[in-house]
Amino acid sequence: MTLRAGLVGAGGVGARHGRTLSGLDGVELVGIADAVPAAGAALAAELGVPALGVDELLRAGVNAVWLCVPPFAHGELELAVVRAGLPLFVEKPLGTGLAVAEEVAAAVAAAGLPTATGYHWRHLDTVAAARAVCAAHPPRLVSLSWYDKVPPPAWWARAERSGGQVVEQATHVLDLARVLAGEVDEVEAVAAPSSDPSSRDVDDATAALLRFASGAVGTLTAACVQPARTRAGLELSCPGAAVELTETSLTVTTAEGAEHREPAVDARTAVDRAFVDLVVSGVRAEGLVDYAEALRTHRLAVAVAESARTGSRVRLDA
Numbered sequence: 001m002t003l004r005a006g007l008v009g010a011g012g013v014g015a016r017h018g019r020t021l022s023g024l025d026g027v028e029l030v031g032i033a034d035a036v037p038a039a040g041a042a043l044a045a046e047l048g049v050p051a052l053g054v055d056e057l058l059r060a061g062v063n064a065v066w067l068c069v070p071p072f073a074h075g076e077l078e079l080a081v082v083r084a085g086l087p088l089f090v091e092k093p094l095g096t097g098l099a100v101a102e103e104v105a106a107a108v109a110a111a112g113l114p115t116a117t118g119y120h121w122r123h124l125d126t127v128a129a130a131r132a133v134c135a136a137h138p139p140r141l142v143s144l145s146w147y148d149k150v151p152p153p154a155w156w157a158r159a160e161r162s163g164g165q166v167v168e169q170a171t172h173v174l175d176l177a178r179v180l181a182g183e184v185d186e187v188e189a190v191a192a193p194s195s196d197p198s199s200r201d202v203d204d205a206t207a208a209l210l211r212f213a214s215g216a217v218g219t220l221t222a223a224c225v226q227p228a229r230t231r232a233g234l235e236l237s238c239p240g241a242a243v244e245l246t247e248t249s250l251t252v253t254t255a256e257g258a259e260h261r262e263p264a265v266d267a268r269t270a271v272d273r274a275f276v277d278l279v280v281s282g283v284r285a286e287g288l289v290d291y292a293e294a295l296r297t298h299r300l301a302v303a304v305a306e307s308a309r310t311g312s313r314v315r316l317d318a
Contacts, residue, residue, distance in 0.1 A: 003027050003276050006057040008077060009068035010034040010043040011153065013091055013118070017066050020272045022047050027276055033057045035073065058084045064279045066272075067091065068118075070153065071168060072161040075100040082107045087279045089272075090291060091118040093171050094298045096163035101298050108291050114282075116275040117294035119175050122287040123270035124263045126250035130180060130236075130243050133252050137238035139181040142210065142218030144173040148229040150200060157200035164202050166308070167301045170222045173234055174304070175289075175297040176245065177210070177218060180236060184218075184300055186211040186315050189308035195225065208304045220304060 005027055007018050014034070021029045031052040034040030044051035052060065058080065064087040067077050074095040081088045082104075094101035094117070108115055121127060146169050155161040162168045166189075178184070189208035194200050204225045210218035233246035242253040247267070251260045274285035284290075289297075303314040 001026070001280050003280055004030045004061055004063045005276075006030050006060065006062035006065045007032045007068065008034070008054060008057065008065060009073075009091070010036070010039040011068070011070070014066075014068035015043050016268065017068050017089075017091075017272060018043055018047055020269055021066070021276075024269075024273060024276060026280070030060050030062050031057050035069075054080065058086065062086065064088065064114075064275070070155050070161065071096045071163045072155060075104065078104040079107055082111050082113060085111065085113070087114040087275075088291075089116045089118075089275050090294070092294065092298075093163055093167050093301065094291070094294060096160060096167065098299065098302050101295055105291055105295050114275075114278050115291040116271070116278065117289045117291060118271065119172065119289040119294060119297065120267040120271040121172055121176055121247055122179065122289055123265055123267040123274065123285075124247070125265045126245065126261060126263045127176065127179065127287070129261070130245050130250055130252070133241050133243055134180045134236060134238060137241040138214060138216070139236040139238045139243075140216050141237040142177050142181045142212070142216060143235040143237075144170065144177055144210075144218065144220040145231045145233060145235075146170040146173060146222040147226055147231040148222075148224055149226050150202075150224050157202055159202050162202065163302075164206075164305050165222050165224045166206055166208075166220070166304045167298075169224075169232075170206075170220060170304075171297060171301040172247075173232065174220065174300050175294075176234055178297060178300065180234070180243070180245075181212050181214065181216050181218065183213045183296075184210050184316060185213050186313055187300070187303050187307050188313045189220075189304050190311070191308040203308065206304065206308050208307065
């Protein structure tokens with residue numbers, strides 16, 4: 001079976017998915033839709049497919065839809081795909097807050113449709129290796145960091161449109177914290193407000209304390225004021241082991257010494273391949289994150305953002 005894929009979103013992330021889908025065996029990219037017609041037309045021309053409206057795309061005989069849109073644009077698009085009865089891949093984050101994501105999750109569950117989300121780090125073989133270490137040596141201290149610049153899209157600088165740095169970027173490391181150390185019960189965060197409020201209301205930096213259900217404790221620190229990214233990853237202190245994990249490397253230190261490795265998997269390709277295979281065969285690959293699982297990570301990121309905004313501790317429901 002050749003999977004006929006539709007793509008909604010022609011920005012940087014959408015373009016990456018479009019190029020990946022165009023190169024996958026057994027996939028035909030049917031068309032591209034974007035709220036900015038010129039952007040959709042440019043990517044469509046590059047990939048040799050038509051630029052369509054969303055309704056046209058959903059009527060074009062597609063077998064699945066990739067929704068790669070900014071955080072503020074989520075909601076009605078997902079619901080339209082669900083009404084069309086089509087499997088959907090949704091890029092993270094699931095929205096700027098919780099209301100839209102909870103509504104979509106309920107609709108997806110009621111429809112029983114296959115879903116996947118853009119938490120591609122979970123496809124890394126280094127994440128699987130780190131998970132094995134943490135299963136044998138449960139973490140007691142988890143340190144998460146994301147030190148970066150402000151991304152180019154204009155919407156990112158406005159919290160009401162991006163959700164802020166924790167929701168839009170640091171969600172990746174929060175997701176892996178759940179994978180490696182378990183669920184978080186409570187968060188308490190503070191933020192350094194924007195030093196350039198005329199052009200950006202997203203906070204300069206956020207620091208949060210995390211309390212895990214296991215009894216482990218952790219921190220998240222994030223900043224977006226640098227000229228370039230210098231750090232995005234996790235460090236875990238475990239009885240008998242220490243783990244340092246980024247998207248491009250894993251270091252595990254034990255009494256025998258330190259072992260360093262780099263991923264052998266291109267996770268950004270693997271996540272698209274895995275969703276294609278799910279739709280075609282019904283088999284879900286290890287690491288493919290469905291909408292309900294992504295919502296658990298999104299709730300955690302939103303809780304950190306809420307605590308930073310209100311100055312209060314936020315407990316997460318079990």
